[in-house]
Amino acid sequence: MGQNFARRKRNKTLKLDEYQTVSAEDEEAEEEKEERKEDIVEKCNKKLKAICGLADLRNGAVGLYNIGLNCCLNSLLQVFFMNRYFTMILRRIKVPFDVDEQKASVPYQMLLLLEQMQQSKQKSVHPMSLAQCLSRHNVKLFVLYDAAELFLILWNLIKDQITSPDLAESLTHQYTIRLKEHLTCQGCSCETKKDSNLLMLPLHLFDFDSRAFKKLEDALHYFFESEQMTEESTFRCKQCNQKVPRLRGMKVTYLPQMLTLHLKRFHSSERHRTRKINNPLSFPQSLDFSQILTPEQYCPDIQEKDDGVYDLFAVVAHAGSADFGHYCAYVWSLTEHKWYCFNDSSVCQVFWDDIKCTYGRASLRWGETAYLLVYMKKNCKEL
Numbered sequence: 001m002g003q004n005f006a007r008r009k010r011n012k013t014l015k016l017d018e019y020q021t022v023s024a025e026d027e028e029a030e031e032e033k034e035e036r037k038e039d040i041v042e043k044c045n046k047k048l049k050a051i052c053g054l055a056d057l058r059n060g061a062v063g064l065y066n067i068g069l070n071c072c073l074n075s076l077l078q079v080f081f082m083n084r085y086f087t088m089i090l091r092r093i094k095v096p097f098d099v100d101e102q103k104a105s106v107p108y109q110m111l112l113l114l115e116q117m118q119q120s121k122q123k124s125v126h127p128m129s130l131a132q133c134l135s136r137h138n139v140k141l142f143v144l145y146d147a148a149e150l151f152l153i154l155w156n157l158i159k160d161q162i163t164s165p166d167l168a169e170s171l172t173h174q175y176t177i178r179l180k181e182h183l184t185c186q187g188c189s190c191e192t193k194k195d196s197n198l199l200m201l202p203l204h205l206f207d208f209d210s211r212a213f214k215k216l217e218d219a220l221h222y223f224f225e226s227e228q229m230t231e232e233s234t235f236r237c238k239q240c241n242q243k244v245p246r247l248r249g250m251k252v253t254y255l256p257q258m259l260t261l262h263l264k265r266f267h268s269s270e271r272h273r274t275r276k277i278n279n280p281l282s283f284p285q286s287l288d289f290s291q292i293l294t295p296e297q298y299c300p301d302i303q304e305k306d307d308g309v310y311d312l313f314a315v316v317a318h319a320g321s322a323d324f325g326h327y328c329a330y331v332w333s334l335t336e337h338k339w340y341c342f343n344d345s346s347v348c349q350v351f352w353d354d355i356k357c358t359y360g361r362a363s364l365r366w367g368e369t370a371y372l373l374v375y376m377k378k379n380c381k382e383l
């Protein structure tokens with residue numbers, strides 16, 4: 001079974017070259033009759049669909065069965081699979097030769113699951129093989145994960161197991177935020193800079209004085225605001241030899257195609273008990289970083305037109321308490337231009353008003369709240 005799949009996958013990978021050949025044929029066909037030309041264009045489109053990732057082009061959407069507290073994994077998988085730029089990378093991976101390697105390869109098992117979803121005549125499929133594969137890498141079954149934590153684990157497993165350096169680089173480019181951290185001595189103004197790469201921006205829901213933010217834009221603004229590093233009471237500046245806390249500021253140097261924002265709704269108190277913050281935080285369908293941040297905070301290395309303009313692509317929402325709860329994902333279909341709600345095996349079309357219900361409400365202890373927000377760059381290009 002595994003071997004047969006492997007052969008099929010290799011053929012699929014080769015289709016990229018075939019597509020290029022078809023483009024050349026298309027040029028030659030210009031002199032031929034109009035009908036013949038249309039045939040070729042149609043054929044070409046079909047091949048393009050095969051390459052671009054069908055998850056996004058299928059009619060309707062396919063659910064994933066809950067095989068034991070894996071609603072978090074299911075939600076993240078749907079967000080990955082509905083992103084054709086991600087599935088384009090997945091379709092180009094090298095299939096591991098050995099059956100055992102195939103079973104252990106997270107990207108390969110994801111590719112198989114994607115295929116299964118596309119070919120399925122059922123409303124949902126079982127993500128069993130992928131779950132077993134993940135358990136080989138210490139992602140336990142029957143454990144309710146935190147979606148932010150699982151996203152990091154999953155993404156790193158995919159990246160580390162993609163053998164092609166080019167594809168791994170594309171994946172990094174697609175998801176990684178690059179920031180420059182500035183630490184300024186308040187005694188002599190000397191500055192140290194540090195680059196950091198992040199998969200998600202962790203956003204607090206309260207400011208320094210414990211005032212709750214109302215809008216996502218305010219939480220983003222706060223993340224980039226300069227702050228005094230209070231924990232550094234023992235820091236002594238090498239330049240001026242003074243013992244003063246430094247000021248820390250953040251600058252954006254690169255914003256990826258898929259921008260993931262982590263709303264820090266789980267808060268550990270002094271007694272080490274984690275509680276969930278249900279406070280409302282609204283988020284827009286479109287974000288423009290050049291409007292939210294100051295020119296000092298938003299300074300991408302390469303400035304392109306509309307570089308910081310994003311559209312909301314997905315919301316991973318959590319319902320329940322910190323100890324126990326349930327995840328589902330709202331994802332925008334890039335081809336059907338509508339929102340879907342993926343709740344394990346149940347999938348339905350939803351509207352913006354339904355998604356707005358995930359803003360949160362302090363009085364609702366079991367209410368559904370947005371936890372991860374995934375924005376997609378408006379001007380994103382073909383990879």
Ligand SMILES: [Zn+2]
Pocket residue numbers: 185186187188189190237238239240241242
């Ligand atoms: Zn100094």
